[in-house]
Amino acid sequence: MDQRAGPGPGSSAPRRADGRTATQLRRYTCDLGLQEQADGSALWQQGGTHILAVVHGPTQPTFGPSARRADPERAVVQVNVRAKEGIQGHQQKAWQQFVRKAVEGIVIAKLHPKCLIKVVLQILSEDGAVLACLLSAASAALVDAGIPLTTSFVASSCALSSEGNILLDASAREEQEAQAVVCAAFAYHLHAPHDEGPSVGQHAMACDTSGRLSVASLNALLQATRLSCAQIALLAHASLADVYKS
């Protein structure tokens, strides 16, 4: 992370390595419904991190280990995180568990007993905020698949740099050099009747931190993450609205 305090035209904020200030998010896009044979899919691109999420379900778990896991009272959620090279390391397995718990929290599983809902997250490229993009992409794909959910969420991550600055949406290099990184997901709601746009709820659906940080810093980072999730929720809402318009 490279913060130069040199004055730029029109702005005196110190800039990071890619020209952003500390409070600027990277450019991101969300495309729904790309895959032909899947029930729902989302391509979430945030800066250099691209994640393809594909949802199959609710469907019958007929073979393999999923058949043994079938639950007669609720749907079983299976999440598969695939790395670029196709080999799943322990990092991907940990992310898998994390995303599965988050997704299980929002899926109304009682509506589909003995069914399997499979979420496949393919990492196309990584450049920081991977877990946040995994969560956002999974939620967008679930919405695209039409699976009944209590709410949908978006996630974002912030880093606390070694100088004590909060950096929103840190890239891979900034995350490596940071003191601590916090990734949190927040539910977003659509206010359809008044059409005032989406808002982000108070409760964190999922939260993951790494590194050492004081309680005050954690609080600050969570607040910062929530504010950036509010911004990202605008995108998620807009992409959903586009799908319904076309």
Next chain:
Amino acid sequence: MLPEIESATSRNDRVFIVKALAEEQRIDGRKPFDARLRKIQIAEDNSGVTVQLGDTKVMAVITADLEEPRADGGRQREGSIRFKVDVGPTVSFAADTTRLSEDEQLITRLLQKAIRNTGVVDLEALCVSAGRKVWALAVYVTVLDHAGALVDACFLATMAALMAHRRPDATVDASTSDITVHSPDVREPVPLSLHHTPLAVTFALFKEGDDLVMDPLLKEEAAAGGQVTVVVNTAGQVCAVQQLGGLGLSLEQVMRVVRIAAGQVEDAAAQIRAALDTHSTAQLAARVRRQQGHAAHAAKAKAAAFLDVALPPLSTLASVAFEADAAGPSAAAQHQEDTEMRMAPPPGVPAEQPTVVNASPAGSTQLQDVSDSAARATPDASFDAIAARIAGTQLTSAGEGKAVKQKSRARNRKSDAW
């Protein structure tokens, strides 16, 4: 074939496809020897390439590791390259990830034959220290979506990835014979040296081999009697021919197929080169930006659609928790009234929401007044709870979201399933 692909067509579909071909019409409007649109996207760090051939999407990633060379005498100075094709679970629900399916085996074998055995990659150039360390390349091809002509897309992705790949530069110290692998910041990574560029073209055969169709769709593959794949390089040399299925091809047909394939391969190779050129100019520009200093490019950065999130200063955020304790019941009451703390949308954001998606200048999304409202905002009781309970580092609080009406409207594709 994957079970879902086999059931992709009904008998009516197959009869219609064959009948339409008799009049040189295909079901997506192409002529029999028209290719679909190709899109090539190269990753920023040159590690991989994603290509799209129509709706078929394939990603190829290349990794290079230093390893010991193979034990036989002749190969002590050569690196190695191996391929792994994975039809991922993003393609269909039925994809079995534990075993290699037939498709995967066939495509892997074809890649080995046409790329490794014909000497596309100069393996001797991959030698770092003879007999001790050589570069071992591994090509991981992941199929993201299968909509026909999978082999074509896999070859396109693999060749583009080989051309785009940059391996780290390694030097051997003459005196101590220590090998130093330089990071990309220190020394420019080195491209692979490739001798020729083979690419594959697949044809589907109908009606005893009389009707040929190039770059078949999934439905056409399912309706076809057989398929033939020709791998040709840009010099017009045939690298591999693979014919599967029951239909026979006459010799004239084979010659015709090779000729058509050669023309297609030239187009495809030119397209890869164009994509590489744009990619390298973009990388050069990014490197210049990084080295020249950011002040000079602050204006450009503003136009690159970074989104601003107005953040109150760290001290304000950090002290919100402690203010809550001090403020006590009045804060709690205010919090009750405003349980849904919405960011006050800045004037004009709702109208501009569609443009937020498409790289609008960052200036239009300044949430300047949010900072004031956030600073005065009601302290967040749930964060206080989290902060107070923090012991370890990982915390997963799944789902206490407000129950909202998530209406999935008529667009549900599988609505009859449930």
